[in-house]
Amino acid sequence: MTLITGSADQTAKLWNVETGAQLFTFNFDSPARSVDFAVGDKLAVITTDPFMELNSAIHVKRIAGDPADQSGESVLILKGPQGRINRAVWGPLNRTIISAGEDAIVRIWDTETGKLLKESDKETGHKKTITSLAKAADGSHFLTGSLDKSAKLWDARTLELIKTYVTERPVNAVTMSPLLDHVVLGGGQDASAVTTTDHRAGKFEAKFFDKILQEEIGGVKGHFGPINALAFNPDGKRYGFLLLQINVS
Amino acid sequence: MGDVLIMNEIDATANRLGIDLLQVDLDSIQLPPGEDLGIISDDEDVYEDDDQEVESGFGNIIVVDNLPVVPKEKFEKLEGVIKEDGLWMPVDPETQKSLGYCFIEYNTPQEAELAKEKTNGYKLDRAHIFAVNMFDDFDKFMKVPDEWAPPEHKPYTPGENLQKWLTDEKARDQFVIRSGTDTEVLWNDARHLKPEPVYKRSYWTESFVQWSPLGTYLATVHRQGAAVWGGANTFNRLMRYAHPQVKLIDFSPGEKYLVTYSSHEPSNPRDANRVVINIFDVRTGKVMRDFKGSADEFAVGGTGGVAGVSWPVFRWGGGKDKYFAKLGKNMISVYETESFTLIDKKSLKVENVMDFSWSPTDPIISLFVPELGGGNQPARVSLVQIPSKEELRQKNLFSVSDCKMYWQSSGDYLAVKVDRYTKTKKSTYTGFELFRIKERDIPIEVLELDNKNDKIIAFAWEPKGHRFAVIHGDSPRPDISFYSMRTAQHAGRVSKLTTLKGKQANALFWSPSGRFIVLAGLKGFNGQLEFYNVDELETMATAEHFMATDVEWDPTGRYVATAVTSVHEMENGFNIWSFNGKLLYRTLKDHFFQFLWRPRPPSFLTPEKEEEIAKNLKKYSKKYEAEDQDVSMQLSEQEREKRRSLKNEWEKKISEWKRLHEEEKMERQMLRDGEASDEEEEYEAKEVEVEEVLDVTEEVEE
Numbered sequence: 001m002t003l004i005t006g007s008a009d010q011t012a013k014l015w016n017v018e019t020g021a022q023l024f025t026f027n028f029d030s031p032a033r034s035v036d037f038a039v040g041d042k043l044a045v046i047t048t049d050p051f052m053e054l055n056s057a058i059h060v061k062r063i064a065g066d067p068a069d070q071s072g073e074s075v076l077i078l079k080g081p082q083g084r085i086n087r088a089v090w091g092p093l094n095r096t097i098i099s100a101g102e103d104a105i106v107r108i109w110d111t112e113t114g115k116l117l118k119e120s121d122k123e124t125g126h127k128k129t130i131t132s133l134a135k136a137a138d139g140s141h142f143l144t145g146s147l148d149k150s151a152k153l154w155d156a157r158t159l160e161l162i163k164t165y166v167t168e169r170p171v172n173a174v175t176m177s178p179l180l181d182h183v184v185l186g187g188g189q190d191a192s193a194v195t196t197t198d199h200r201a202g203k204f205e206a207k208f209f210d211k212i213l214q215e216e217i218g219g220v221k222g223h224f225g226p227i228n229a230l231a232f233n234p235d236g237k238r239y240g241f242l243l244l245q246i247n248v249s
Numbered sequence: 250m251g252d253v254l255i256m257n258e259i260d261a262t263a264n265r266l267g268i269d270l271l272q273v274d275l276d277s278i279q280l281p282p283g284e285d286l287g288i289i290s291d292d293e294d295v296y297e298d299d300d301q302e303v304e305s306g307f308g309n310i311i312v313v314d315n316l317p318v319v320p321k322e323k324f325e326k327l328e329g330v331i332k333e334d335g336l337w338m339p340v341d342p343e344t345q346k347s348l349g350y351c352f353i354e355y356n357t358p359q360e361a362e363l364a365k366e367k368t369n370g371y372k373l374d375r376a377h378i379f380a381v382n383m384f385d386d387f388d389k390f391m392k393v394p395d396e397w398a399p400p401e402h403k404p405y406t407p408g409e410n411l412q413k414w415l416t417d418e419k420a421r422d423q424f425v426i427r428s429g430t431d432t433e434v435l436w437n438d439a440r441h442l443k444p445e446p447v448y449k450r451s452y453w454t455e456s457f458v459q460w461s462p463l464g465t466y467l468a469t470v471h472r473q474g475a476a477v478w479g480g481a482n483t484f485n486r487l488m489r490y491a492h493p494q495v496k497l498i499d500f501s502p503g504e505k506y507l508v509t510y511s512s513h514e515p516s517n518p519r520d521a522n523r524v525v526i527n528i529f530d531v532r533t534g535k536v537m538r539d540f541k542g543s544a545d546e547f548a549v550g551g552t553g554g555v556a557g558v559s560w561p562v563f564r565w566g567g568g569k570d571k572y573f574a575k576l577g578k579n580m581i582s583v584y585e586t587e588s589f590t591l592i593d594k595k596s597l598k599v600e601n602v603m604d605f606s607w608s609p610t611d612p613i614i615s616l617f618v619p620e621l622g623g624g625n626q627p628a629r630v631s632l633v634q635i636p637s638k639e640e641l642r643q644k645n646l647f648s649v650s651d652c653k654m655y656w657q658s659s660g661d662y663l664a665v666k667v668d669r670y671t672k673t674k675k676s677t678y679t680g681f682e683l684f685r686i687k688e689r690d691i692p693i694e695v696l697e698l699d700n701k702n703d704k705i706i707a708f709a710w711e712p713k714g715h716r717f718a719v720i721h722g723d724s725p726r727p728d729i730s731f732y733s734m735r736t737a738q739h740a741g742r743v744s745k746l747t748t749l750k751g752k753q754a755n756a757l758f759w760s761p762s763g764r765f766i767v768l769a770g771l772k773g774f775n776g777q778l779e780f781y782n783v784d785e786l787e788t789m790a791t792a793e794h795f796m797a798t799d800v801e802w803d804p805t806g807r808y809v810a811t812a813v814t815s816v817h818e819m820e821n822g823f824n825i826w827s828f829n830g831k832l833l834y835r836t837l838k839d840h841f842f843q844f845l846w847r848p849r850p851p852s853f854l855t856p857e858k859e860e861e862i863a864k865n866l867k868k869y870s871k872k873y874e875a876e877d878q879d880v881s882m883q884l885s886e887q888e889r890e891k892r893r894s895l896k897n898e899w900e901k902k903i904s905e906w907k908r909l910h911e912e913e914k915m916e917r918q919m920l921r922d923g924e925a926s927d928e929e930e931e932y933e934a935k936e937v938e939v940e941e942v943l944d945v946t947e948e949v950e951e
Contacts, residue, residue, distance in 0.1 A: 040920030092909070093916050140906035155902075157909070162902065168820070168837060212899045213892060 002063070004044050006032035012046045014067065023067040030054050034087045037063070038094040039139075043075070043111075045097055047085040056085045058099055060111065076114050081107065087133035091156050092140065098156065100130040100144050108159055118159040125161070126152065131187075132174045132229075143183060145171035151185050153211070165209045167216070173230040179237065181211040186230045206230065308358040310384035311365050314350040317377050321345055352384070359493075360516065363523070366541070411465050413481040415849065422803045423447060423847040424810065425458055425467060426823065428838035432458055434467070434484065434847075437808060437825060440880045442834045444825075448484045457843060461504045464804075464848040466531070468498055468507070475509055477531065488534045492527050499561040500531070501570040506586070507531050508563055508573075512544060521545045526562060528573075528589070538589040546577070566607030566614065572635055574605065574614065581605050581616065583635055592636045599631075604652070608686065610660035613641065615684075617652045617665070628652065630665050630682065632691065642684065642691040650677050657710040657717075661687050662734055664717065666705060679705050679721075683734065683743055696743050698730070707757045714763035716746070716783060726751040729768060731783060747786050753777040760806035765789075765828055767809055769800045778811065780830030790830025796820050804849040808833070812844040 001017040008031040014023040026032075030051030037044050044063055050056045058078040064070045083102025091098055096117065097109045104127060106120040120126070128148035135142045141162065145151045147170040153163035165183060173186040186206045206220045231240055263269070321340070338351040355361040361383065369381040414423055421436045424444075432453040435444035454469035461468065466477040467484060474492040478484040492509040499508045506528050513523045522544040528537045540547075548558045563573040563584075572592070574583040582596040605616040612635040620628040628649035632641040646652070651668040663684040668677040681696040698705075703721040710717045715735045722728045731746040738744070754768040754777065764784050770777035776797035780789040794811040796819075801810050812823040821841035825833045852859070862869060 038920075039917055040922065042920070093913050094920065138906065138910050140910060141902075212895055214895075 002037075002041065004035045004037060004046075006035045006046055008032075010048075012044075014063070014070070024070040024072075026059075026061060026072050028059070030056075033084065034089075036089045038090045039092075040094070043090075043094060045088045045090060047088045047099070047101075049084050055079055056081055056083065056101070058085060058088050058097060058109070060097070076111065078109050078114055080116060081105065083129070086129070086131055089133060089135055089142070090139075096156075098133070098142065100133050102129045104128055104130055104146065104148070106130065106144060106154060106159065120154070120159060120161070126150070128170075131170075131172050134175045136176060137178050143174045143176055145174035145185055145187070147171070151183065151209075153183070163211070163214055165214055165216075167207055175230040175232055176211070177232055178234065182217070183209045183211045184230055184232075185209065307384045309355045309361040311353050311355070311361050312350060312382050312384055312387065313353060313368065314380040314382070315377050316347065316349050316351060316379070317373070318349045319347050359513065363516075409479075409481040409485070411479045411481070411487075412850075414464075414847070421445075422805060422808070422849070424803075425460070425843070425845050425847065426838065426841070427454075427458060427843040428821070429840045432469075437803065439808060439825070439827070439833050440877060441884070444834075444836065450484075458845070459498060459500075460845055460847055461500045461531075462502050462848055463504050463850040465504055465850075466500075467847075468500070470495060470498060475507065477507070488531065490527070490529045490534055492525070497560045499563070501565045501573070501586075503570040504531055505570045506537065508561065510558070510560065510562065512558075524558070528563075537586075538584075547575070564605075564607055567612035567635060568610060572607075572612060574607070576602065576605055581614065583614075585636065593638075597633070597638055604654065606654045606656060608660040608663070609656055609658055611686075612636070613660075613686070615654050615656070615663055615665075617654065619652070620647075620649055630654070632663070632684070632686075642693070644682060644693055646682070653708075655708055655710060655717075657714075658712040661685070661715075662710065664708065664710065666708060676702070678702050685734070685741075692741075694743055696732070699745075699748070703728075706755055709757040709759055709766075711759050711763045711766075711783070712761050716763075718757050718759070718766060718783075720752075720754060720757060720768075724751070726753055727755070728752065729754060729757075731786070746783075749781075752779070754779065756800065758800045758802060758809070760802050760828060761804055762806035765806070767800055767802075769797070769811075771797060771800070776811070776813075778826075778830070780809075780826075780828070782829075792826070792830055792832065794824050797824075799844060801844065801846055802828075803846045810844055810846065812841065814844075815840050815842055 002023065003015040003017050004012060005015065006012045010028045010031055012026040012028070012032045012035055014025075015021065016023055026046065028046075028048045031049045032046050033049055034047040035044060042063055042065075044061050046059045046061065048054075048057050048059065056079075059074045060076040060078075061073070062071070062075050078097070078099075081099060081101055081103055085099050085101035087101070088097055088099040090096070090111075091108065095111055097111055098106065099109065100106045105122070105125060107116055108118040109115065110117050126144065126146040126148050128146055130144050130146045132145040133142055135156070140156055141153055142156050143151055143153050149167055149170055151165045151167075151171050151174050152161055153165075154161055165185065167185055167187070169187045171185050171187040175184050176182070177184070184206055207216055208218045208220075209215065210217050232238070233240070316338075336351060336353050338347050340346065341348050353361075353364070355364060365381045365383060368379050371379040371381075373379065417436070419438070419440070421438055423434055423436055425432065425434045427433075430451045431449060432451075433449040434447040436447060438445045455471040457470055459468045459470075460466070461477070466479045466487065468475055468477050472494065474490045474495055475498050476489045477487050479487055490507060490509060492511060494511045494513065495509045496512060497510040499510075500506070501508070509527045509529070511525045513525070515521065515523055520543065524540075524542055524544050524547050526540040526547075528539070529535065530537055544558065547562050563575050565573045570586055572583055572585050574581055577596060579600050579602065580596040580598050581602060583592050584590060585592050599616060599618060601618050601621060603617050603619050605614050607614055614633045614635060616631050616633065618629050618631070620626065627645040627647050629643055629645045630652065631643045633639070634641050646667055646669075648670045649667055650670050653666045655664045655666065657663070663686060665682040665684070666679060667682060668679050670677055678701040679698065680701070683694045683696055685692050685694070698719070698721055700721075702723075704723055705719060705721050706727055707720040708717065716731060716733045719730050719732070720727050721730065728748050728750050729752050730748040732743055733746055734743050735741075736744055736746075749768075752768060753770040753774045755774060756769045756771050758767040758769060760766065764782070766781050766783055768779040768781055776794040778792045778794060778797070778800070780792070781787070782789050794813070796813050796817050797811045798814045798816055799810075799812045801812075802808070803810065807828055809826045809828065810823055811826065813820045815821055820837075821839050822835065822837035823841070823844050824835045827833055854862070
C-alpha cells in the first residue's frame with residue numbers, strides 16, 4: 001500500500017506503508033500542501049503554495065505500478081486560483097478535480113483538458129478562506145469548512161450548494177460521519193490569532209450538526225485549543241482530532 | 250442592489266462600444282450646464298436644507314467699526330493693536346486717512362466668531378469702543394424689508410402619531426442596535442424567540458445613537474450637528490440641530506429640549522479647550538440658549554471623562570423640564586426654562602461645593618461640600634429647595650475623605666455614601682447617611698456595614714421601591730447585602746434583609762419595576778449572571794453570557810438584554826433573557842457597538858388601577874396564555890413541516906446519487922484494473938500476529 005505526503009520542504013513523497021521506505025520524491029518550487037490519490041491509485045493530485053513570484057498550482061502526476069518506473073513529470077498543471085489552495089481532491093471517476101482555498105471559491109476542473117468547468121457563486125459561496133474539505137464515502141458530495149464561520153455541503157458533480165451549517169467560530173476542520181447523517185466541524189480561532197488572545201477568549205468545541213436539518217445537535221467541549229483536523233474512525237463510531245497548541249512562556 | 254445593476258448596465262454598454270472603462274478619465278466628463286440627466290445628486294439633499302445658511306464665502310470675515318480715523322502714518326500703530334494677517338483698512342482716497350473701520354479675515358468661520366466675541370466692546374480709549382460684527386450679518390440685516398409683512402399662513406399638516414409603537418398588539422418593546430455601519434431598530438418578539446425588524450439604515454449616524462427619555466425620538470449624531478427621527482411605523486427625520494463637531498447630546502427628561510456639546514482646540518495651545526453648548530427646543534429646532542466658554546468653566550468637580558467634562562454638564566430637575574443646573578466654582582447655577590436665565594438672576598453661591606444631584610421627582614437639590622482647612626470646617630450634605638433656595642435639611646460630617654449621592658427613583662429616599670478616614674488617617678471606612686425625604690423633618694439614619702472596612706463596589710436603589718442592594722468586600726468574590734427602609738417589623742428603621750456571600754458579581758441591575766435584580770459579574774468575571782428574586786430572597790437562575798460588557802432591562806421589566814460589544818474582538822452580539830433567567834434567543838453581530846431598549850413613557854394607570862390589575866392577574870393573563878399556546882403550537886407545526894420537507898429533499902438527492910454511482914460502477918472497476926472492491930474506505934480489521942526476533946543469545950554451557 002502506498003502513502004503520499006506533501007511537505008513545506010517543497011516536495012511530495014511516495015512511501016511504502018508496510019515498510020516505511022521512501023519510494024519516490026516529487027520536487028516543486030514551493031511548499032506542497034494537499035495531496036489525494038485518484039480512484040484506482042494511478043493518478044495523484046498535489047497542490048503547491050504561492051511562493052515568492054510563483055502562483056499556487058495544482059499538479060497531476062501519474063503513479064506507476066512499479067516505483068522503479070516512477071517519473072516526476074506532471075501530466076497536467078492547473079493554475080488560476082489566488083492565494084493558497086488548501087485542498088484539491090478527485091471527483092467521481094477521476095473526470096474532475098475539485099479545489100478550494102484562500103480565495104474562498106470552490107472550483108471544478110476537467111482532468112482531460114485542464115479547463116475550469118465550474119466555480120462556486122460569490123454571493124452564496126464562502127466569504128473567507130476555505131480551510132478544509134471532506135468528501136463523502138461515495139464521492140457524490142463533499143463538505144467545505146471556512147474561516148467565515150460556516151461549512152457548506154456541495155454536489156460533487158454539479159457544484160450545487162445543498163446545505164450550509166452556521167457556527168460561531170472560524171472553521172478549521174470538517175468531516176462527515178460514514179455511519180450517521182452527522183457533520184462535525186472543528187475550529188475556534190484562526191491559527192495566527194492564537195498567541196495574541198487569552199485562552200479563555202476562544203471556546204474550543206467540536207460541533208456536531210444534523211447533516212440534513214443543518215441544526216447543531218451537540219458539541220464536545222474540553223478542547224483547550226483550536227481544532228485543526230478531524231477524522232472519523234472508519235467504523236463511524238469514534239473520531240479523533242488534532243490541535244494546534246502554541247505554548248508561550 | 251440598485252447600484253450594482255446600474256454598474257452592470259454601464260459595463261455592458263462599455264463592452265458593446267469597445268470602451269475600456271478603466272482608461273476613461275471620469276473627472277473630465279462635463280455635463281452641459283443645467284443638465285443632470287434626471288439623476289439626483291447625493292448632495293442635493295444637503296443643499297436644499299442649507300437655504301438658510303447661504304455659503305457666501307465671507308463667513309470668516311469680521312468688520313471692526315469705531316476705529317479712530319487716522320492718517321496713513323499712524324496705520325502701523327493701529328495695526329499693532331489689531332495684529333492679524335488678512336487685515337484690510339480702507340482709506341478715503343481724498344483725505345488719505347482711514348475711514349474708521351477695517352476688515353479682518355480669518356482661516357475659519359469659528360475663529361472669526363471667536364474674534365468677534367473677544368473684541369466686540371473692547372475699549373481702545375474712551376471715544377473708541379470696538380463694534381465688531383460678522384461680515385455676513387451686514388448682508389442679513391440689509392435684506393430686512395422696510396415694511397413688515399405678516400408671515401404666510403401655512404396650512405396645518407397633522408404630524409404622524411409618534412407614539413404608535415406603544416400600541417403594538419403583541420405588547421412588544423423595541424430596541425436599537427448598532428453593528429458595523431448599520432443601525433437597526435427591531436421588535437423584541439419573545440413569543441417567536443427572535444427579533445422582528447422595524448427599520449434599518451446604513452450610515453444612519455456618524456457616531457452613536459440615543460433614544461429620548463420617553464422613547465419618542467431616536468437621535469443621531471453627525472459632523473454638522475444632531476438630528477432626531479421618529480414616526481408612526483417608520484423613522485423619518487423630524488428635525489435637525491446645527492452644531493458643528495458635536496460630541497455629546499442630552500435630552501431633558503420631558504423631551505422638550507436637547508442639549509448638545511462640542512469641544513474645540515484653542516488657537517493658543519496653552520489655553521484650555523473651548524466648549525460650546527447649545528440648548529435646542531426639540532420640536533421647533535430653535536436655539537433657546539447657548540453657552541460658550543473655556544473648558545475650565547465646565548469641568549468643575551467630577552472627573553474629566555471622555556470629552557474633558559463630566560457629561561451631562563447641565564442636569565435637569567424639578568419635573569416638566571422646569572429647571573437645569575450646572576456645577577460651577579463655588580456655586581451652582583440654576584436656570585429655569587421660562588426665560589432660560591438664572592433664577593433670581595444669580596447662581597446659588599456655595600463655597601467649595603464639590604457635587605450636586607437633583608431629586609428625580611421634586612425641585613430639590615442635594616449638594617456636598619468637602620472638609621475645609623484640615624478639619625476646621627466639617628464636610629456637609631445639604632438639601633436645598635428650588636426656586637426658594639431654602640435649605641431644607643443639612644448634616645455635618647466629620648473626617649470625610651469622599652462622598653457620593655444616590656437618589657431613589659421616586660424621590661422618597663436619598664442615600665449618601667460617606668468614606669471616612671480612620672483615626673490614623675491611613676485608611677478609610679464607609680457608611681451611609683439615609684435621608685427619608687417624604688417624611689416630616691426629613692429624618693436621617695446612619696447605616697454601617699457589618700464589616701465597616703469593606704470597600705463598596707456598587708450601590709443601587711430598587712426602582713419605585715423601599716430596598717437597596719450593596720456589593721461590598723475586599724476579597725475577589727465580594728458579598729451582596731440587601732436592606733429595606735421599611736419592613737413590617739421595622740417601620741421607620743433601615744434593616745438588613747440578607748447577605749449573599751462570595752459572589753462573582755461587580756454590578757447591580759434592578760428591574761425597572763423592582764422586585765427582581767440581576768447580579769452581574771462583568772469585566773474580570775467574564776459575564777456571570779445571577780437572576781435574583783428579592784421578594785423571596787432566592788436565586789431564580791444563574792447563567793453566563795461569556796464576556797458580556799452590558800446588561801439592560803427592558804422598560805417593562807419582563808426581559809433582560811446582555812451584550813458583548815466591540816471592546817472584545819470576538820463573540821460580539823446580544824442575548825435576550827426572560828426576567829427569571831431563561832435564555833430566549835441570541836443574535837451574533839460582528840463589530841457590535843450599541844444595544845439600547847426604547848424607553849417607554851410612564852403608564853397612564855393610576856396606582857390604584859395598577860394594584861387592582863396585580864391582584865387580579867390570573868383573570869387578565871388567561872387571554873395572553875391562550876395566545877401564547879396558539880403561537881407555540883403553530884411554531885411546532887411549522888418546525889415539523891420544515892423538517893419533513895428537508896428530509897424529503899435529501900432523500901431525493903441520495904437516491905439520485907445512488908443511481909449515478911451504480912451507473913458508474915463498471916468504469917470504476919476498470920480504473921482499479923478490474924478489482925471489484927468498490928468501497929475503498931471499507932477495510933477489514935484483521936488481527937495479525939507478527940513474530941519478530943528481538944535478540945539472540947547463546948548460552949554455552951561450560
